[in-house]
Structures are given as structure tokens and as C-alpha cells.
Amino acid sequence: MDVCVIGAGYVGLVTSACLAYFGNKVVAVDVDERRLTTLRSGNIPFFEPGLEEFVKHGTSSGTLEFTADLASAVKRSDIVFIAVGTPSKPDGEPDLSQVMSAAKAIGGALDESRRRIIVNKSTVPVGSGNWVDMLVSQGLQAVQAVPARSAKVHAPSFSVVSNPEFLREGCAIIDSLYPDRILVGAGDDESVERMRQLYKPILDQTFEAPKFAPRPAQFEAVPFVVSDIPSAEMIKYSANAFLAMKISFANEMSGLCEKVGADISQVMRGIGLDSRIGSKFLNAGIGWGGSCFGKDINALIEVSREYNCLTTLLEATISVNKRQRMTVITKLQEELKIIKGRTVGLLGLSFKPDTDDLRDAPSLTIAAQLIKMGAEVKVFDPVSMEVCARMNPQLEVVYCQDVAELASGSDALVLITEWDEFRHADWLSLGESMRRPILIDGRNFLSEQTLRSAGFVYRGIGR
Ligand SMILES: NC(=O)c1ccc[n+]([C@@H]2O[C@H](COP(=O)([O-])OP(=O)(O)OC[C@H]3O[C@@H](n4cnc5c(N)ncnc54)[C@H](O)[C@@H]3O)[C@@H](O)[C@H]2O)c1
Incomplete structure (x- = not known):
């Protein structure tokens, strides 16, 4: 099938590469020119294991391309995914402006050459299926410049379906190829059938598993869950x-x-x-x-x-x-008594391992609180320090090159992210280089016994 995916972020890029892998002709659209340049040069704008190889497979076999030209991408597609961001506004309400502009632009690009399915893959509040339908119609009316009442009658044919994404960053490709279920919320049978066709290789597991994402043992088929649109959004x-x-x-x-x-x-x-x-x-x-x-x-x-x-x-x-984010601060107070003037090293910044994503990361809250309390904060993360420095220029932390530099001269370390390399650190020499060998394990990730035998005061959570 001809597929267009609007938004080349975590979800859009993985979806595009995945559908291209099955032989569909996929064009991924983004408004961010820098991101497109990165992608066209064979690089990935964020850290996701295996994704670079997966994207290269699509671009080199001619099934995946990138563009900023949404209109031409929509015109040549049967299925149009909306996979743009839906971040929170400061009051907690979702900011749906990216969805709105994508939906209107899709409407403006529709023609009568074929019936299209517009797929809401972005996570959107209940009722968004109707809303996107309305926005697409408005986009259409704007270019046709016909009275609103008659526009729907002459409109190119389309339907909106909901197809929420459940992938986890860090194992996004595995989650996309071997998901627990594929969910489609739709108002008509034809759309359901076309979505079933699109996902058939995953549903039946008929594709050859890529080397970097082997099929789990005994993984044979994936449930195809069909619901109405509001139920899919609620799921x-x-x-x-x-x-x-x-x-x-x-x-x-x-x-x-x-x-x-x-x-x-x-x-x-x-x-x-x-x-x-x-x-x-x-x-x-x-x-x-x-x-x-x-x-x-x-x-x-x-x-x-x-x-x-x-x-x-x-x-x-x-x-x-x-x-809960503050429990490590309480434990530091219990061990160090005074926080002011102490040096605390944070092991990890990303909200979980195998990603450089720092959105709503506990590390940022904890670092900001320690700085506010008068501590010097040092940080080390294997992949997300560059992103952190770029996205949080106001955060006054000391970026360290490795765990050794982080530990050296620190009064305490706090484990924030479960990066595997932290497990294999040389805790004996790290402890010796610290002012006080104290480790607060914010994820109950390290071996208490190993840390204690290396001379550390070890504090986990809930133990
Ligand atoms: N990241 C995840 O782990 C995850 C998992 C499941 C669901 N989701 C949902 O999927 C959606 C996308 O999330 P994400 O993490 O991929 O977001 P993201 O911010 O990484 O990517 C969004 C992309 O859309 C692009 N974009 C914005 N407006 C556009 C427009 N009008 N036309 C073309 N491109 C446009 C942005 O430039 C960006 O590259 C969100 O609703 C999110 O909640 C995310």
C-alpha cells in the first residue's frame, strides 16, 4: 500500500520503518527541516536501539523516504497516519495544536483519486476521532472554497480511524514487530479490513524477522482488537x-x-x-x-x-x-545531614535505560531540587547528556565523562537510571575516590551486597 506518516518522531519513524520493511511505499513527513536533513543523511535524531539499521533498510530498498511536502505525500497515499506530538500544556490539558494543523493540512491535500483512511496514531483524548474528521473537512472546504453545507457532498472520500500506539522507547522495534495487540477503532467495516491488510504481516507473523530484532520464541500471532473509535481512544x-x-x-x-x-x-x-x-x-x-x-x-x-x-x-x-521522586533527597539528608555545600553525583539522566528521552525525567526534578538546596550536582549518562545540555541550558549541573569522574570527590551518588554499565562498574575504586562512599539506589537496581563489600553505605527504596 502507499502510506504517508505525518510526524517522524519516536512513533512516526518507527511506524514508517516498520511498514516500509513489509514492502509498503512509505513517505514520512515532518515540519522539522533539521530532523529531515539528519534522516536523509542516514542518521537518527534520537537514540533508539536498532532504529538506524531499520530505517536504512527502508531507504536503501526504496520503500521509505522523507519529505516536508505533506500535500504531495498525502496525494500519493492510501493510508495517512497522524503521528505528531501531543504534549501537555502547563495546566495538564493536552496540546493538540500539532494534530490540528496536520489534520487541516491533510484535508487541504485530499483529492478524488482514491478513498483514504486517516489514522490517528497520536495519543489523543476521547472524541478526537470526530474532531479530526471535522478538521479534515474544514481543511478541504478551505481549499475548495465551497459553502460548508455542500462541501461534504462533493468531498473526496475519507474515513478516520483510531490506531493507538503502545510501543516502549528503548525497545520500540521489538514492540512494533511483536506487539501484544494491534488496536483499531473504526466506524466502518471497510476501514477495519484495510487496516487488517496493512498489519497482516504482523498479525500473522509472516515476515522474515530482521537480524537486529529476532522473533521471540513461540511468538506466532498477534490479536487484532477492533472497537469503536471512542473505546480505542479510552483504551x-x-x-x-x-x-x-x-x-x-x-x-x-x-x-x-x-x-x-x-x-x-x-x-x-x-x-x-x-x-x-x-x-x-x-x-x-x-x-x-x-x-x-x-x-x-x-x-x-x-x-x-x-x-x-x-x-x-x-x-x-x-x-x-x-x-516518590523526593525520597532520594530524604535519604541523602538522613545520610549527609547537611545538603548545602555537598557534591552529589547522579548516575543516569534519561527516564529509563536505552533511550535519551528526558521528557518528564525524574533526574531533572531531583537535580533541580538538590541545586535549590545548595548542593553541587554532577551527572553522567551514557547517551543523554548532549540532549540534556541542549534542552535544559538553565540546569547548572557538571557533566562528567564517565562514572569515575562522577564519583571522584563526590559526597554521595544517586542511581537514577538502570543503565546496564552501572551494574558492572568497579565499585571498590569508585568508593575509594569519593569523599564519602554513599549510594542511594533510586531503582533498587544494584547489588546491595556488592556495594556493601566495596565499603559503601547503600540505601535502596522500600528495604
Ligand atoms: N514516545 C512514545 O514512547 C510513545 C508511545 C506511544 C504513543 N506515543 C504518542 O505518539 C505521539 C507521538 O509521540 P512521539 O514521542 O513520536 O512525538 P515526537 O515529539 O517525538 O515526534 C513528533 C514529530 O511530529 C513532528 N510534527 C509536528 N507537527 C507536525 C506537522 N504538522 N506535520 C508534520 N510533522 C509534524 C515534529 O516535528 C516531531 O518530529 C504522541 O501523541 C505520543 O503521546 C508516544
Whole structure:
């Protein structure tokens, strides 16, 4: 099929490369010229394991190209994905301006050469299917300059469907090729069938697995979940809210575990083995971050307010998470007593490993709070320091070249991100180079025994 993907960010780029891999002719559109130049020169504008190879496969086989010309990309496509950003506004409401401008531009580019499916892949509040339909029609009317009433009658044919994305940064390609489900919310059978055709190689797992993303053992087929459009939109938001709520639950329990002398890791293992609960997303630590959880829960709260629905659990999920980021500061106070004038080293900046994404990263909140309290903050992250310096020029931290430089002369280290290389650090010599060998493990990631035998005062979360 001919496919156009608007937005070449994490989701749009992975979707484009994936669909191109199956032999579709894909054109990825972005407004960011710098991003397009990077992509055309064979590079990837952010860190995502395997993506560079995946994109190169598409560009070299002629199935994937990049453009800023949305109109011509739409005109030559059967299926048009909207995969632009939907960040939070300061009040928590989702900023849908990128969706709005993409939808209007699609409308302005439609012609009668074929019936098109416009796919909302961006995470959008319930009701956005209708809204995008309206915006596309408005874009169409603007170019046709015909009265609004008659425009729909003569309009080129299109339908809007919802196809939320569930990939996780850091394993985006694996998640796209071997997802738990593919969800399509639609109002007509023809659109559902065309989406099923588009995703057939994934649904039936008939494609040859790329070397850098091997098929998991016994992975045979993927459920194709069909719903109405509002339900699909609600599924995406509810899924993210539920995952965040699981983490906040583990974190709330971790506080009590510390007081009563229990170990949160043992407690969560014990409850997670119950198949009704499941063991994932029960790790206690400094809480969730990233581009999706916070913004999606806030958006869900906003929609609920519009309908006068209570959001007690959603609000608690956010407030536990906010509080949890500060637990490492409390532990530093307990160990160092005075924070002013101390040097604290942060191990990791990205909100999770295998990504350089710093959106809503706990590291930024923790660093800002320590600086406010009068500490000097040093940081080291294997991939996200450049992004951090570029995006947060006001953040007065010292960027270190490696863990050794971070530890040297520090009063304490705080583990923020579970990068594998931190596990294999030479803790004995790191401890010797510090003013005080104190480590606060914000993710319960390191071996307490290893750290203690290297002479560290080790503090985890909920232990
Ligand atoms: N990042 C994730 O892990 C993830 C996972 C699931 C769902 N989502 C959702 O997918 C959507 C996209 O997220 P992302 O992380 O890829 O965003 P992103 O910010 O990385 O990328 C968005 C891209 O869209 C481009 N863009 C904006 N307006 C445009 C326009 N009018 N025409 C063409 N390009 C335009 C931007 O320049 C940018 O490159 C969001 O709604 C997000 O919530 C993200």
C-alpha cells in the first residue's frame, strides 16, 4: 500500500520503518527541516536501539523516504497516519495544536483519486476521532472554497480511524514487530479490513524477522482488537493510567515496608506471582517519567472533569509519583545531614535505560531540587547528556565523562537510571575516590551486597 506518516518522531519513524520493511511505499513527513536533513543523511535524531539499521533498510530498498511536502505525500497515499506530538500544556490539558494543523493540512491535500483512511496514531483524548474528521473537512472546504453545507457532498472520500500506539522507547522495534495487540477503532467495516491488510504481516507473523530484532520464541500471532473509535481512544489512556498506577502502588507500599522492616522487592514478587495481578510494573523506586504517563493521565483527568467524573485514583497516582521522586533527597539528608555545600553525583539522566528521552525525567526534578538546596550536582549518562545540555541550558549541573569522574570527590551518588554499565562498574575504586562512599539506589537496581563489600553505605527504596 502507499502510506504517508505525518510526524517522524519516536512513533512516526518507527511506524514508517516498520511498514516500509513489509514492502509498503512509505513517505514520512515532518515540519522539522533539521530532523529531515539528519534522516536523509542516514542518521537518527534520537537514540533508539536498532532504529538506524531499520530505517536504512527502508531507504536503501526504496520503500521509505522523507519529505516536508505533506500535500504531495498525502496525494500519493492510501493510508495517512497522524503521528505528531501531543504534549501537555502547563495546566495538564493536552496540546493538540500539532494534530490540528496536520489534520487541516491533510484535508487541504485530499483529492478524488482514491478513498483514504486517516489514522490517528497520536495519543489523543476521547472524541478526537470526530474532531479530526471535522478538521479534515474544514481543511478541504478551505481549499475548495465551497459553502460548508455542500462541501461534504462533493468531498473526496475519507474515513478516520483510531490506531493507538503502545510501543516502549528503548525497545520500540521489538514492540512494533511483536506487539501484544494491534488496536483499531473504526466506524466502518471497510476501514477495519484495510487496516487488517496493512498489519497482516504482523498479525500473522509472516515476515522474515530482521537480524537486529529476532522473533521471540513461540511468538506466532498477534490479536487484532477492533472497537469503536471512542473505546480505542479510552483504551490507550486507560492502559497508560493503569501501568502508572501499578508503579505508584508499589511505591506507596515501599514507604510502609521501610517503616515495618519489610522488603518491597520480596513483597511485590509475592503479589506479582498472582496471575490476576502480574509481576510487571511493580518495581519501587523514584517513580515513572517519560513522555507518556504524566501527560496521558493529566489528559484523562481533564476529560473526566469535562464530564464531571471523579478521578480519585488518577490524582493519587500522580501525587504518589511526585512524592516518590523526593525520597532520594530524604535519604541523602538522613545520610549527609547537611545538603548545602555537598557534591552529589547522579548516575543516569534519561527516564529509563536505552533511550535519551528526558521528557518528564525524574533526574531533572531531583537535580533541580538538590541545586535549590545548595548542593553541587554532577551527572553522567551514557547517551543523554548532549540532549540534556541542549534542552535544559538553565540546569547548572557538571557533566562528567564517565562514572569515575562522577564519583571522584563526590559526597554521595544517586542511581537514577538502570543503565546496564552501572551494574558492572568497579565499585571498590569508585568508593575509594569519593569523599564519602554513599549510594542511594533510586531503582533498587544494584547489588546491595556488592556495594556493601566495596565499603559503601547503600540505601535502596522500600528495604
Ligand atoms: N514516545 C512514545 O514512547 C510513545 C508511545 C506511544 C504513543 N506515543 C504518542 O505518539 C505521539 C507521538 O509521540 P512521539 O514521542 O513520536 O512525538 P515526537 O515529539 O517525538 O515526534 C513528533 C514529530 O511530529 C513532528 N510534527 C509536528 N507537527 C507536525 C506537522 N504538522 N506535520 C508534520 N510533522 C509534524 C515534529 O516535528 C516531531 O518530529 C504522541 O501523541 C505520543 O503521546 C508516544
